[in-house]
Amino acid sequence: MQNLQKSYIGPLTVLTSLFFIWGFITCLNDILIPHLKAVFTLNYTQAMLVQFCFFAAYFVVSVPSGYLVEKIGYKGGIVAGLSVAGCGCLLFYPAAGFHSYPLFLTAFFVLASGITLLQVAANPYVTALGAAETASSRLTLTQAFNALGTTLAPFFGALLILSTAVKTADEIKLLNSEELSLYQATQAATVQNPYLFLAAVLFLMAAVFAVLKLPKINSEVVSIESSPGNGGKSAWQYPHLVLGALAIFLYVGGEVAIGSFMVNFLGEPHIAALAEQDAGKYVSFYWGGAMIGRFVGAAVMQKLSPATVLTFNSLCAVLLVILAMSNNGELAMWSLLAVGLCNSIMFPTIFSLAISGLGMHTSQGSGILCAAIVGGAIVPVLQGAIADQLGIQQALFVPVLCYSYIAFYGWRFKRLAAHR
Structure with a gap:
């Protein structure tokens, strides 16, 4: 062995x-x-x-x-x-x-x-x-x-x-x-x-x-926890999956939108007035926070329910983005960079919650969630259109809406799980 x-x-x-x-x-x-x-x-x-x-x-x-x-x-x-x-x-x-x-x-x-x-x-x-x-x-x-x-x-x-x-x-x-x-x-x-x-x-x-030389893997469809109660219809019959797909869509969209605008945001005269090269280096703090938070979140979720941690992180992200919208200077700068720390556990947590209890429909549910990653294509363009009209700082209300829904999903999942 x-x-x-x-x-x-x-x-x-x-x-x-x-x-x-x-x-x-x-x-x-x-x-x-x-x-x-x-x-x-x-x-x-x-x-x-x-x-x-x-x-x-x-x-x-x-x-x-x-x-x-x-x-x-x-x-x-x-x-x-x-x-x-x-x-x-x-x-x-x-x-x-x-x-x-x-x-x-x-x-x-x-x-x-x-x-x-x-x-x-x-x-x-x-x-x-x-x-x-x-x-x-x-x-x-x-x-x-x-x-x-x-x-x-x-x-x-x-x-x-x-x-x-x-x-x-x-x-x-x-x-x-x-x-x-x-x-x-x-x-x-x-x-x-x-x-x-x-x-x-x-x-x-x-x-x-x-x-x-790698081991040969048979691509088989495995029915997980299949039972009479799991048969028929499709994964779309599960409300927590449908709501979770929208949460994945908005999470990926919000995370990508913030990262895409970060260099320009930090270059704004009233934020940090950084040159593009200097601002680009600070983007590492945004993604680095997500890396660190992943390990911290994994430990925390040994004690607290994933849905609770998801709701908490989402509400923190909402607060941080609002601070970045409504302030100038270093407070706005570090508030937006700190959102990466909140992002850390969101994708895997939403994904695992959304496919929980799907039984024989787990594979279909996973496919639906993967397709929802297209939010990374839609939300940044929407935020870009708003930034052209209102300004880059004001356009951050788009991620605020995204994270607000994710907080709702964490709360709603607990309610749905209680009635299952």
């Missing part, structure tokens, strides 16, 4: 690096958004199309990815996902070279499609590589490395992508043709080089997984 466990150390190490890399890539969006907004002189609505294209892939590609994994297996799905994500990274090179925002959006969609396929294929391996009784601890470990990726990405992205100041439209008009060509080449390189490196890493990982 010990030899069997040792044989899994290598594959688990490589698999853990997968979770890190897709967390890293996803959070680079928060750095690229202000850069592209400045380079293409976009308004907030147009800039948020980055997140729309990225998270729309989860909605469009999740189901086809499931069918593909059934055909080529989980290992094949990982290799394919890494390869597609690598192709998406390569598309950033011509997008920057041709100075084409539509091509950038296409690149984001292709990249996210690969990451979606990775998530569909990789998670079962985490539970398969080792003893069944320790599967949860392995999944927690890999998710922690995903959070590590989201924490480090803004810092390194700020150093590499936001290191060169972007000129205003008026400043660009003053450049002659030679200066303009040099400026555009410099701006393109700040995006091209990091994503070429990421593409190389992804293709290398695909090659490693292609030759790596």
